[in-house]
Amino acid sequence: MESITINYKLSDIRVGAGLLSTITVPHRKVALVFDAALEQLHWPVLQRSLATGRTEVTSIKLPAGEASKNFSVFASVLSQLAQAGLTRDSAVVALGGGATSDLAGYVAASYLRGIDFYVVPTTLLAMVDASIGGKTGINLPEGKNLVGAFWQPKAVWADVKTLSTLPLAVLREGMAEAFKHGLIRRPELLEIILGQAWHGQSQGLGALVALAVAVKAEIVSNDPHEHGERAFLNYGHTLAHALEAITNHALPHGEAVGYGMHYAAHLGKQLGMVDVTHLTKAFLRHQQPLPLPALVFEDLAVFMGRDKKSNSGGLRFVLLGELAKPVLLRVEASEQLAAWHSFVADC
Numbered sequence: 001m002e003s004i005t006i007n008y009k010l011s012d013i014r015v016g017a018g019l020l021s022t023i024t025v026p027h028r029k030v031a032l033v034f035d036a037a038l039e040q041l042h043w044p045v046l047q048r049s050l051a052t053g054r055t056e057v058t059s060i061k062l063p064a065g066e067a068s069k070n071f072s073v074f075a076s077v078l079s080q081l082a083q084a085g086l087t088r089d090s091a092v093v094a095l096g097g098g099a100t101s102d103l104a105g106y107v108a109a110s111y112l113r114g115i116d117f118y119v120v121p122t123t124l125l126a127m128v129d130a131s132i133g134g135k136t137g138i139n140l141p142e143g144k145n146l147v148g149a150f151w152q153p154k155a156v157w158a159d160v161k162t163l164s165t166l167p168l169a170v171l172r173e174g175m176a177e178a179f180k181h182g183l184i185r186r187p188e189l190l191e192i193i194l195g196q197a198w199h200g201q202s203q204g205l206g207a208l209v210a211l212a213v214a215v216k217a218e219i220v221s222n223d224p225h226e227h228g229e230r231a232f233l234n235y236g237h238t239l240a241h242a243l244e245a246i247t248n249h250a251l252p253h254g255e256a257v258g259y260g261m262h263y264a265a266h267l268g269k270q271l272g273m274v275d276v277t278h279l280t281k282a283f284l285r286h287q288q289p290l291p292l293p294a295l296v297f298e299d300l301a302v303f304m305g306r307d308k309k310s311n312s313g314g315l316r317f318v319l320l321g322e323l324a325k326p327v328l329l330r331v332e333a334s335e336q337l338a339a340w341h342s343f344v345a346d347c
């Protein structure tokens, strides 16, 4: 595939196959912050590519995945930037999944009160979701993503070739966010996702990533600080967050979102809105998540009540008025329960 550039107000996003070996930045010094799992895979190529010309590269290896999103790694990376002599006109480049870009972005936002930041996402979720929109941050023992900053990357380079080394389970998780983007804005994504086998070498991945990226880019450029339509990106996430919490994260995020979208579909159908349950069910069949644990809805409802979209008037859900036409709607507890029963019977 040729690479395509998605122009949007906040960052330049390029999607293509084989981009890694072409990436350069105009800075004299950069810190290349990368996930340890990529040391033998994609880091050497990007390292070489960045180091061409006059750029001096300091590579900083993070623990793989979520283990990097905490204060001790944050502090250690900041110290390494200082020791390497990075200045205000230096930059941070993140290579990895969403955990890496969240941590590295927060480092870039904090060092010398903010230096340039670039992202090279290597998971499907990071490409279509985490690297776009400028949310960065780390976890606390008290909860995920409790500390952070909005810090927009100058550019994002999504090289779909890097997905060929991704474990299948991680690819399947990211697919849930791409499918969500199809439901809320670009229905042609649904066919692309349901119509192909999911693996990292798939020919269709480039088109899929480009479309899904465009949806998030468009929504966050209209609403960078989450005052309005950015909330639509939470389709399926009210139940998903509750499922993750109640299972102590035994159910991974992407699988919880798969179930959450199917529940939202049942809720919408029951309220007389468009019926997309056949689509969300087909997605679950493709995704093959862990089985839904036996749960009492009232217990889940307690966790859903903690969702950010709840307000004093009751619990609000993102639902689909029509396909690709999301709305935010308050739903009575009795309706939530009835939809739960039809959802469970249809899983």
Ligand SMILES: NC(=O)c1ccc[n+]([C@@H]2O[C@H](COP(=O)([O-])OP(=O)(O)OC[C@H]3O[C@@H](n4cnc5c(N)ncnc54)[C@H](O)[C@@H]3O)[C@@H](O)[C@H]2O)c1
Binding pocket: 035, 036, 037, 038, 041, 064, 065, 066, 069, 096, 097, 098, 099, 100, 102, 122, 123, 124, 125, 126, 129, 130, 131, 132, 133, 134, 135, 136, 144, 145, 162, 163, 164, 165, 166, 167, 170, 173
């Ligand atoms: N900032 C945002 O807007 C935003 C949005 C959604 C999610 N997130 C965050 O993103 C994180 C989840 O991101 P993720 O799903 O990318 O997980 P991740 O970064 O933990 O990566 C998942 C796993 O894949 C490995 N990996 C990454 N790229 C690989 C590759 N190309 N080949 C082989 N292995 C590879 C990693 O080592 C890790 O074990 C969470 O911390 C979440 O909070 C942020």
Ligand SMILES: [Zn+2]
Binding pocket: 177, 237, 253, 257
């Ligand atoms: Zn999500």
